[in-house]
Amino acid sequence: MARITLENVRKEYGDVVAVRGIDLEVPDGSFVVVVGPSGCGKSTTLRLVAGLESVTDGDVRKDGESLVGVEPKDRDVAMVFQNYALYPHMTAERNMTFGAGSATEFDDAEIERRVADAAELLDITDLLDRKPEALSGGERQRVALGRAIIRDPDVFLMDEPLSNLDAKLRIRMRAELAKLHEELRTTTVYVTHDQTEAMTLGDEVVVMNDGRIQQVDSPQRLYDYPANRFVAEFIGDPAMNALEVAVESGADGAGGARAVHPGFRLPLPDGDGLDAAVDSRAVLGVRPEDLSLANADVDADVAIEATVTVTEPLGDSLLLECRVGDDRLKTQASPRSDVRSGDTVALTPDPDRLHLFDTETGTALYHSAEGATAHDGRTTRSPPATSEE
């Protein structure tokens, strides 16, 4: 059990900056998922905690004590790798015990007992005599997990442990990992590029891009109140629609404002940050699942008129790609809707699920949902997104 603190951590490889100064607190016993696109520095961050890379600047602390300069073996962390990192010439059992003798002070009997316990927990008791080549991907990953578990480390570090598994197995192992953490309550840092894994597993999710932390929050808050455009478009599938609009004050002067686009004029409910955004340009964000096909008699004032360009039946829903003015927009319709490409449809957004982002920095300016402002939240930090958007 341990708490991990990263303070202004930087990592440079020659001219390449992989991690650009991040601060992160991983509370004792929590399951924190670091998610981001490839090359965002998430794996490097994990390796810095493991001690497999050394920090260029900043500090990594475990329970307040600096780990800088501490050898990986003295950090009492166990890592689970994407390719399992099992020794191919050893049986599953030997794989689990091989490092344990060096890494722990357990005697042989204790190690044996722990292997038996871990094998039972992971349901691999029958597989202990097999070599990795005789195990399936999921079984190999369980053995790798078992190897980490029997060491009873302060921290588990997992580097995309499910990415080599097929989709079905990945979902099952995901649930098992969650259960495992429920039982063991060992502080875990989990790195993935898969936002579904991040959302389902994490007590807290850290979104990284371009070597910086974009937002740290609980999965639901990440989805509901993205701190910037990067988070908004990275979390959620299909990605959030982004349309550049002008924000104008309400016509009747009774408060509220409108998002004005060549294709629509959308009223925005009152909310923090909205007043400041009035009379400027902003990016309107609305998720495909928050747009619904309107009935014919809906008030034209609150609807977005769009031309369907592509229909993608997904079985449980029908994904529509539409054109609004010069912009593209995705939306989900009910699966058996009679919509064809070329049709004109009226879309009504859920008024509580609208977002405005700064056109330059991408920082969130306004969320229409109640009980939130762009910058609140216990752990929310929202440095400006500096990348291309």
Added chain:
Amino acid sequence: MTLLETIVDAPNRAAEYLRGGRAGDRFARLREDGLAVHAALASLVLLLLFPVLVAIVVSTKESGIVTGLADLVPGGNAYDNYYRALVELEFYRYMLNSLVMASVIVVGKLAVSLLAVLAVVYYRVPYKDFVFLFILFTLLLPVPVRFVPLYRLVTGLGWNNTVFAITVPYLASATTVFVLRQHFLSIPPSLVENAKLDGVGPLEFLWRVLIPMSKGILVGVSVIIFVYAWNQYLWPLVIVGDDLQVAQVGLGRLRGQAQAGEVAWALTMTGSVLTLLPPLVLLVLFRKPLLETFSIQRK
């Protein structure tokens, strides 16, 4: 298939062979390729083997002079020739010396190369690439080029006429380092990282992980080293006396046995065939790891 297609297909065939081939049907290939292709291949093999076959035939004759095809009929003197060479002329002693020399070189070369590769692949050595290049650079200086300084060094150490003289100068090997390095680089780094996190020391990692994982390639490399060491001639000739002399030099002494005023060719060929046997046995026994060793460099 044409002959060319068959030859181009060789890597796949080697791979299939390594996987265990097509069990139960020895003639599948023959039917697939056609008789003509196999006949052409067989005659090529025969062409390569012809000198060896001549040597074997001559080693069974009384007089070794071959002037025409009629002389290539096996003679009845095989036992006499082999007994005389091995026992009376003590050729077994030269072969034993060669065996000791080659075995020491195999073990020593592997030990030195494994440690060198461990350093070059897994340690953060300053100017690592330069160090590796420097090791490769030694390929430009084979043993014969170093004869004079090496001779002075070895005699200066008082090693002349000892086993050290014919083994130690061969222990460093850029080729072995190179082959092992390529193999170690193909082992996923996460294995090393996991060992680091577990606190498994470098030598334990070498002994319990790297070496067991590299068995095939180590055997293949060993065979190559053995054959190379077994074939050494010039340096042993220069540095050790008759007591420690090796088979390749011993062959020359067999030739010195005049036979009715002629060079004893039959005896010389007997010695040659004997000298050929140990490497041949190794090649046959370890053909699969050897093929793997060569194919890994193609990856």
